[in-house]
Amino acid sequence: MRIEKKHVVGIVLAVVVSLFAQFLSRYLPQLGAESLAMIIGILLGNTIFAGNQYGAGVKWSEKYPIEIGIALLGSTLTFKTLSKLGLNGIAFIIINMILVIGIVFLLGKYLFKVDDHSTMLMGAGNAVCGSSAIAAVAPVIKAKDDNRRTAVATVSLTGMLLLLTLPSLSHFLFGNNDLLRGALVGGTVQSVGQVVGTASLINSNVVTFATLFKLLRVIMLVFVVVLFAYIAKRQNAKEAVEEDEKAKITILPWYIIVFAILLVVNSIMALPAPIHQFSHTVSTFFGVVNLAAIGLNLKWSVIKKSGVKFLSFGFLVGAVQVLLAVILIHLFF
Template structure:
């Protein structure tokens, strides 16, 4: 999307808030830059920054930089990531992700009565990688901006809750087994940044294991996008009078997945074949991490109290039930597989 002159003030505001949140996170490491950006954005966007002139740029900064960040995740992982976890790790993540998605979709429709799009966004965000997964899935299922922002806010705040709980729960259950503590954290916490932040509250070895488990979830992002896109397309085909339009869309199979997912898979394949310099990998991680903060800053600035009030209690309950299920399922699976 082309950047216009009227977008510049909003883009600079969002970038500035992201930089400030990143700086502040060094003094409040237990919360992390992503959560700080979201919280500060929500506070500012509903108080002193309510002028409409900010909106075009903030909306641009919220949507587009994160696409580059998602693509660059492919630099950070290789197919050897999967191999290093062994068959147990692969089975654990596959079952954990699948169970999370089906559980979230089920309770979303039956218990919390949310839209199919909101349930899919919650499923992707919790099962894969938080706001990055939601950003990837949202356009493919025709989710509205409010649905996307509410899902991101819910998933991100749920991740903050896990950040405080798992560093206590993991060691108390697994008594110093860094692999299993890493599996619990890497298999449940939403965003990559929150996984690292949570694991860092235990010890450096847990960071390594948790990151590996998390990267396996990230690798499966494209599968989740394809599955949910296909599911949404089938739902639209079943709508009265909509068969012709959806049949036409069905022909354009290559458009089921956005460009950044193809870029992610291409970079993953390339980084598997070619050993990239450590500086390149670190650079990609830094860009991805910062764009994730920018994304949450934009979401916070755009998320209004009216939206939160309309669905806040419902979605907070939805998020709480979801993370409770994730943690219990992970503990059960770890005990069965390991």
């Protein structure tokens, strides 16, 4: 994680893009800082800032800040979140996540025929919390950087599409029922920032409900990482027995362990409000930095190679995710 001289220029570039995206999001709240950071990053990374001198720092910005952000996110959550949603809310989220992951696997394998790593990344990103979940799963399944970037871009663009459509769709389906509209937004939209952005286009009550549903999905991140690590190890067992043995020792990366510890600590003895605020601010900003860096690193050649297939995959998963959520909301509420 040490910053070397060769990293500085690229890190500064990623941070500047992130700050500009946050500033621009004030005037384009329907897009949000995360989506803007990725879009700006893609445009700049393939034109003005395509030079090799930025590569090392941008890659650093893509990997390490998000790890810190994921770890700190644990201090903003408590198991009390579960009690606020009730048994119906908990069942809705857990069953929805299981179905989404299962459908992503089926679509990835039989319809779009993408590799297993990409399928797992898409499953984690859609079921849990967008780019943060993808960043958490990628190292434990040994996914390639191009697969990770493409998955993040696809999931983020799908989330942006949901952000633009769910406010109207939720009103059409559930009228002015803020709880159900919050369940739809919090149970489907990919990243935490996009959930808040989508809900804020409806009203403040929906923001509260949607955030609660979303935080339960984030709490489930640890279990999803463990599940995909186990699946990846099973798939690789015949090819690399020795590496598989090593993987048993390091099944979880450090930031997932810290995330879980902070979650437990905050549930037992509530951490002070300033710590919550600091962790939330840093985690949110590092999420924006991650997407800015991914955009800067995502070249046209990679987009062209898998763009149509992955966008079709992502948008279909997003549509199925919404359909599943609507059905489950009618069943549980």
